[in-house]
Amino acid sequence: MPKPLDDAAQTSFGYRQVPQAARQNLVNRVFAGVAERYDLMNDLMSGGLHRLWKDDLIALLNPPRGDRPFRLVDVAGGTGDVAIRYARASGPNATAVLCDISPEMIDVGRRRVHAAGLDPRITVAQGNAEALPFPDKSFDAYTIAFGIRNVTHIDKALAEAFRVLKTGGRFLCLEFAHVEVPILDRLYDFHSFEVIPRLGALAAGDAEPYRYLVESIRKFPDQKRFAKMIETAGFARPTWRNLTGGIAAIHSAWKI
Ligand SMILES: C[S@@+](CC[C@H](N)C(=O)[O-])C[C@H]1O[C@@H](n2cnc3c(N)ncnc32)[C@H](O)[C@@H]1O
Numbered sequence: 001m002p003k004p005l006d007d008a009a010q011t012s013f014g015y016r017q018v019p020q021a022a023r024q025n026l027v028n029r030v031f032a033g034v035a036e037r038y039d040l041m042n043d044l045m046s047g048g049l050h051r052l053w054k055d056d057l058i059a060l061l062n063p064p065r066g067d068r069p070f071r072l073v074d075v076a077g078g079t080g081d082v083a084i085r086y087a088r089a090s091g092p093n094a095t096a097v098l099c100d101i102s103p104e105m106i107d108v109g110r111r112r113v114h115a116a117g118l119d120p121r122i123t124v125a126q127g128n129a130e131a132l133p134f135p136d137k138s139f140d141a142y143t144i145a146f147g148i149r150n151v152t153h154i155d156k157a158l159a160e161a162f163r164v165l166k167t168g169g170r171f172l173c174l175e176f177a178h179v180e181v182p183i184l185d186r187l188y189d190f191h192s193f194e195v196i197p198r199l200g201a202l203a204a205g206d207a208e209p210y211r212y213l214v215e216s217i218r219k220f221p222d223q224k225r226f227a228k229m230i231e232t233a234g235f236a237r238p239t240w241r242n243l244t245g246g247i248a249a250i251h252s253a254w255k256i
Contacts, residue, residue, distance in 0.1 A: 011152060014215030023152045024128075028102055030209040031078075031150075035104035037204045038079055044203060045196050045210070053243050054081055054145060057174045057250055060241070061141055063090035070094040073139045073164060075129045075157075076101070076147020080109035080122070082174075086143075087118045097139075099125045099132065100147075129157040137166045145174040149220040158233035165255040171235055175226070176217040177242065177249035184245045192217070223249050 010017040013026050034041060042050050063086055064070050070090065074083045077098035086096055098113065100106050106124055113122045127133040129144065129151050142161045151157045161171050179185040192214045200210030221229065223240050230238040235253035242249050 012216075012219045014212040014219070020152055024101070026212075027150045027152075030212055031102040032104040033206065034204060034209050035079070035102065035108050038105065038108065039081075041200065041204060041210070044199050045213075049244060049247070050081075050146075053174055053248050053250075054085055056241075056243060057082065057143065057145060057172060058085045058089050060250060060252065061086065061143065061170065061172055063094050063141070065089075065091050067091055067093055070141070071139045072096040072141045072143060073099055073132070073134065075099050075127075075132070075142065075144045075161070076150065077145075078102075078105045078109060078147070080112045082143055082145050083109075083122045084113060084116050084118060087116075087121045092121075094121070096122045097125050097134070098122055099127045099129075099134075101126065101128050129160060131156075132160045132164050134164045136163050137169075138164050139169060140166055141170045141172065143172045143174070146176065148173055148175055149216050154221075154229060155233065158230060158235075162234045162255055167255055169255045171230065171251075171253045171255070173226075173230075173251040174248060175220065175251070177220075177240075177246050178222040179246045180242065181245035184247075188247060223251075226251060 009020045011020045011023055013023050072086055074096055077083050077100050080098050083096040083098040098109050106126055110124050113119050125133060130153055142165055148154055148157055179188050196214050197207040197210045201207040227238040227240055230251060230253045236256045238253040240249045240251045
């Protein structure tokens, strides 16, 4: 039997199987639809926890507070939460590029960066994590928060992260993970499948995008498997730290 062409191959979009070539458009439709309400929904869905997790991400990155130049790319940066936190936590020569594939999410991000008075330090670029519009070795650090599970080919996104980092650069990924605490896992299931889609329907008028968000979390590899993928991409010292019993995790690795 000949192997199917890559484009005809099926992949998961939440719990549905869709052609690989169609998946990114479906993801883009989700984020185009939720962009204006994304920040509010994030707070409602996570009970504000995503703010603490993002604070942890920046604490781990530990950007320079003095005058040392430092360049971060925040991929799938959406409405700018990570880039803005980073700029506030760092010195005047620490800059960031907020990169995302969705014009609608970037639009909200650009407005928020401007409102925070951070546009000299944070620039915005539209780009796909699988083919970043940046030269090799251009950044000291790469972050991606709740973004990588939306990417069709995770291995390509990791290869791109490796390519754009300078030698000595840091890779940090904040993503939903697999809960490792009994009882919490059942509560979390209830919250994910019963509460979140209803919240989506009530607050945003549509349960469907939120069903995808929940399902895509369950399809994402567990912490150990994802750490292995990071290592396969060429990174050294892959480690992770569970947050809130493993609801989310921060993966860290280095390009050396
Ligand atoms: C759940 S949001 C996370 C946004 C932000 N990082 C945060 O933590 O609030 C996921 C983001 O990934 C972006 N995204 C999806 N696929 C992408 C891709 N292939 N390349 C870059 N960004 C992508 C979406 O447009 C969306 O803004």
